[in-house]
Amino acid sequence: EKMKSLKKEAETTDSLLSNLGKAGSGLKEFGGKAEAAGKAMLPVTGAIVGVGTASIAAFNDVDAGLDTIIKKTGATGETAKELENIYKNVATQIPADLSDVGAAVGEINTRFEFTGQTLEDASVKFLKFAEINDTDVNSAVQLVSRAMGDAGIPAEEYGVLLDQLTAASQKSGISIDALTGNITKYGA
Secondary structure, three states, X not given: OHHXXXXXXXXHHHHHHHHHHHHHHHHHXXXXXXXXXXHHHHHHHHHHHHHHHHHHHHHHHHHHHHHHHHHHHOOOHHHHHHHHHHHHHHHHHOOOOHHHHHHHHHHHHHHHOOOHHHHHHHHHHHHHHHHHOOOOHHHHHHHHHHHHHHHOOOHXXXXXXXXXXXXXXXXXXXXXXXXXXXXXXXXX
């Protein structure tokens, strides 16, 4: 009787151990799948973090460009809103650093007193001018406006002067800084 009882207990224990083994195997398999899913999600998670980081950086760049405009012009209210819209329009038209876009819009508005579409067009032209002539857009606006003022060239003729300066620089090898300095010194 005792042997039968022990044999029955052994069979029950064996059955329980077998079920635990299957359950453990199932948990191990689930754990492996969860780990694999986690590893598979790492690139996606990294991409999401990367997009978030890039978005914050882009926002900061836009904000810095807008801050530049406000610092240069001192604009507030509706005027600041108009300048912000021009900044956004220019930024979508030309692949330029956003701080350069802010510098162009702010400096041109201050020095030439351009607004609206005229300011937008001038900003795009000065950004292209600076890129072509490998010069800082902020300096370019300052040098050209000073040269125009000293030589008595009307502000509306800035585009013609930009073209003439670019052609003269390319033909002569003289830098834009030197050419605008000469216009200031000797006149148009």
